[in-house]
Amino acid sequence: MEDIGNLMQGFAVALTWKNLLFMLIGILLGVLIGVLPGLGGANGVAILLPLTFSMPPTSAIIMLSCIYWGALFGGAITSILFNIPGEPWSVATTFDGYPMAQQGRAGEAMTAAFTSSFIGAFVAVLVITFLAPLVAKFALKFGPAEYFAVQFLTFCSFIGMSREPPAKTIAAMMMGFALAAVGLDTVTGQLRMTFGHTELLQGFDFLIAVIGLFGLGEILLTMEEGLAFKGAKGRIDLNIVLETWKKLPRYWMTSLRGCLIGCWMGITPGGATPASFMSYGMARRMSKDRDSFGNGNIEGVIAPETAAHAAGTSALLPMLTLGIPGSPTAAVLLGGLLIWGLQPGPLLFVEKKEFVWGLIASMYLGNIVGLLIVLTTVPWWAAILRIPFSIIAPVIVVICAVGAYTVHHNMFDVVMMLVFGIVGYFFKKLRYPLAPLVLALVLGDMAETAFRQSMLLSGGTVGIFWSNGLVGSIMTLALVLLCWPLVSAGLDLWRKRLRAAESAADRTPEPAKAGKP
Amino acid sequence: MNRKIFRKAALAAALAAGVFAAQAPAYAWEPTKPVEFIVPAGTGGGADQMARFLQGVVAKHNLMKQPFVVVNKSGGAGAEGFLDVKNAKGEPHKVIITLSNLFTTPLATGVPFNWKDLTPVAMLALDEFVLWVNAEAPYKTAADYVNALKAGNAGQYKMAGTGSKQEDQIITVALEKTVGKKMTYVPFKGGGDVAVQLVGKHVDSTVNNPIEAIAHWRSGALRPLCVFDGKPMPYPTKVTATMSWQDIPTCKSAGLDVEYVMLRGIFMPAGVGQDVVDFYIDLFKKVRELPEWKKYTEDAAFNTTFMTGKDYVEWVTKAEATHRQLMQEAGFLAK
Amino acid sequence: MSDNAQGGTAAGGGGLATRWVELVVALLIVAGGAVVVTDSLRLGAKWGSDGPEAGYFPFLVGSALLLSGGWIVANVLWRWRKLASSVFVEWSALKPVLMMLLPSIAYVVLIKFIGLYVASAIFIGAFMVWRGKYGALPTASVALGVPVALFLLFEIWFLVPLPKGPLEHLIGY
Secondary structure (H helix, E strand, C coil): CHHHHHHHHHHHHHCCHHHHHHHHHHHHHHHHHHHCCCCCHHHHHHHHHHHHHHCCHHHHHHHHHHHHHHHHHHHHHHHHHHCCCCCHHHHHHHHHHHHHHHCCCHHHHHHHHHHHHHHHHHHHHHHHHHHHHHHHHHHHCCCHHHHHHHHHHHHHHHCCCCCCCHHHHHHHHHHHHHHHHCEECCCCCCEECCCCCHHHHHCCCHHHHHHHHHHHHHHHHHHHCCCCCCCCCCCCCCHHHHHHHHHHHHHHHHHHHHHHHHHHHHHCCCCHHHHHHHHHHHHHHHCCCHHHCCCCCCHHHHHHHHHHHHHHHHCHHHHHHHCCCCCHHHHHHHHHHHHCCCCCCCCHHHHCHHHHHHHHHHHHHHHHHHHHHHHHHHHHHHHHCCCCHHHHHHHHHHHHHHHHHHHHCCHHHHHHHHHHHHHHHHHHHCCCCCHHHHHHHHHHHHHHHHHHHHHHHHCCCHHHHHCCHHHHHHHHHHHHHHHHHHHHHHHHHHHHHHHHHHHHHHCCCCCCCCCCC | CHHHHHHHHHHHHHHHHHHHHHCCCCCCCCCCCCEEEEECCCCCCHHHHHHHHHHHHHHHCCCCCCCEEEEECCCCCCHHHHHHHHCCCCCCCEEEECCCHHHHHHHHHCCCCCHHHEEEEEEEEEECCEEEEECCCCCCCHHHHHHHHHHCCCCCCEEEEECCCCHHHHHHHHHHHHHCCCCEEEEECCHHHHHHHHHCCCCCEECCCHHHHHHHHHCCCEEEEEECCCCCCCCCCECCCCCEHHHCCECCCCCCCCCCCEEEEEEEECCCCHHHHHHHHHHHHHHHCCHHHHHHHHHCCCECCCEEHHHHHHHHHHHHHHHHHHHHHHCCCCC | CCHHHHHHHHCCCCEEEHHHHHHHHHHHHHHHHHHHHHHHHHHCCCEECCEECCCHHHHHHHHHHHHHHHHHHHHHHHCCCHHHHCEEEEHHHHHHHHHHHHHHHHHHHHHHHHEHHHHHHHHHHHHHHHHHCCCHHHHHHHHHHHHHHHHHHHHHHHCCCCCECHHHHHCCC
16 A cells, blocks of 8 residues: 555656646657657657756656657557558557558557557556566566577467468568578677678668568559558548547457566566567467458457557566666666666665656556547548658658668668568568568567577576476467467367258358458 | 876866866867767667766756767677778767777677777776676675685586677686686676576676666675776775675685776777867866766766876777787687 | 459559569579578587577578478479469559659669758659659648758757768758
8 A cells, every 4th residue: 555655646746747748748759759660769768868867857757758658659650551660569560550541440540559558558557556576576587598488489479370371481480580690699799691791780670671571562562553542531530539449348358468468578578579469469369350360450459559568668667676678768768767876776666766656657647648649649640641642652761761771870771671672562462471570580589599598508408498387387388379270270170060060950050250340 | 006196187187178168268179060979889788878978968068069969889799880980081070989899899700990990089987897696695705606616517607798709708708717617608688687687596697897786786686796906996985784886805806816897988080180089088078077977987886097198099009909818818709 | 452453463464474573582582591501501500518509590590491492482383384374563563663663762872972851852852743743832842841850850859860961061960
């Protein structure tokens, strides 16, 4: 109960008009940063960090964390409208968000995305408020073996059940892994596959690949199919928000699952991007209507957005309690704390109560303010689709170029973005799936490093992955998920036979299963 | 020691500069557009923090008419950032902050750059390295730990550190050589991760910088054994209930004859005029006089030696030779 | 949905044959696999005393690329006759694609020489006049407005430098 008292004091700190103003500015800047691909939450916070030195630390962290919430909200916007993920964690949102926009349901997709983000964040803040010390201890249990297990689990929950030819799925995935390996190897310090080219030292950034493959590739496809965005006729009034809200309670299970996955991935810390993929993968697996995923299923928007926001928010917990950043943005905020003379760690909660609880209170308020702001802008964003294609197409290419450049401040990346765009066009037309490529590019490097760190610790024996209950159960769960398609195919077959036998027996027709969206 | 004398001289010079600054003197050269501050490491690390700190205080106290713009170029263990500065010959609006990767990256990877391709500006500080163990471990002193290492099997004790073939691993190899027993070195991406691995008891020891481990020390999770420097750190303020940075003995006094400090220095592209270099030297001298800088360096327990000109070049030349020798002995040089 | 694309390809007229595109892409994948395998052998691809070496996983990945690429090649050759009638993209549909792609390439090349802001203005302006047949006023407002907004946002507000050329140097950036 002491926590609630502290929280109330925190609200008193956060609810001054000055702090509310900083909150508003932070959210607006954050949405802008989130919308621009390449300029992520981490850059945004880093860029504005020096400006906050002359502010009191509590106001400063409130504004910076609001930039972070804004970026989390904003990432979904371009994913849905143009298939360009504004942030790494909104890649999974494109899978169904963009098809929805093409069907004229952009407003619905955005409302679902924003609302789910809010729910995810809210649950994560509740976790932070009430379970902080407990959860912090849990995060300490994570060594390299456990990290690897979590990444393996993400991977296993996502792959399988692809509708594309298996050889092409494998080829695409392996391309992702190969691209992830380019650059400096963390474990041995050797350069891999750079062939003496200094441009390749930094490796292939996942965002550049994604901006090219999804964003530019999509523009090329659109050109081929005629000079217009589909879905321009979508409705653009605020009623769409209320109508979508009426539908959302139906998907409470997807939301709940997204929250759990997100909080778990944020605390461990696996990160928001893997969390969004894992949540999307799980939603598809658990859905009765598996085939509609990728064709504009609203659950395909709810699942990754809930998880990404829950993970992004709960990633702040290990930062505050342990000084481990659960995300790149958290890493920058951590630097900020140090510069303001605050030492993150277990003592922060004791010594700087006002600061910590002010921050936590601002998480509640910031998310509420953020949701209100982004929801009111839904019609505006949807209206962008009505701009004629011959104006918006070159502007999108310009934004893709700016996005690719700002990731590393490197012209070579812009050229690579073009190459990825062409690859994206060909792959999409030849039915090579892009999602496994992107997932492999995100996870490849991290997973390999964690695996080899574990091997160093264990002296080269794989037994380390079953050396304690935690890592063992994650690994086992991952393997079960990996084999699940086979099991479920078997079950389906068995069920079908049973049903065939039944219907043959009493000759009652099955209620029409198809037709439901 | 002449270091002390030098420090006094620097102080006097800085004070003088401070007095002049108040009268807004006309410089021989001044930046006419935003100055790029390259960080050859990712966002959130020690070098990045320092760069953004400098950016913030320079703007806050209006020490420069144009702002610093921090740009992270971390690819290839920082090679990307150094190459960028190397290729910007004659550009006065670009500075870079260094870590030890100024020496280790070209030696370990063979990427073609050297500090001689750059113009040295100033040494801002030296970062210390401390040997840490988990507070629940039985080793109370460095000698205890060394004895345990000697008694154990090769590779039995695990050391976590930042990066591969970089400063942490170099210290580990030097430590192995002194003790005469191999350890298992496990590289991680950032210093924060390394400290947490030790708190979680996934490894036996680390050589974290003070700032990376201080939070866990204060909370009672970690224990410092010794500092890898010639003399103890000069900060007598109590950090925990019983200890200050000053109370940590040197490793040498504990029988571990290993010394290592990391350069936090500023370089510029080659081919810039002396007036340009003087401008930046003057700027950093002013920063060193700020109360914010004093608080920042004390929190991070930096060794705040300041050097410019010939002294700095000599120091860097010596440091490069030391790195080459250490890395050659460890077999880390690029083939 | 994809009906549109299929509708387009079925409309007759010559085009780029699917089988050749399939074959070339698969061969490129095989080549990529070969590159990865070669470099991982250089790094060492064995399972050493303390776990896998730097090239161990890349070697597996490269091999998988070789195998899957080879599989696709074999598959295409196997169905070579069957694929004869399939068209990857018609020449008439390829034209608009190239009309987007080639200016984009030119744009990226331009960035290198005259900076991102001026290149963006030219690119947007040219595209609007050429493809959209817009008049001078709307063209100028978008073509100048976007780069100016970007300039304010990145160079002045966020202090993130983007590639600049002679014009920006002239005004002191």
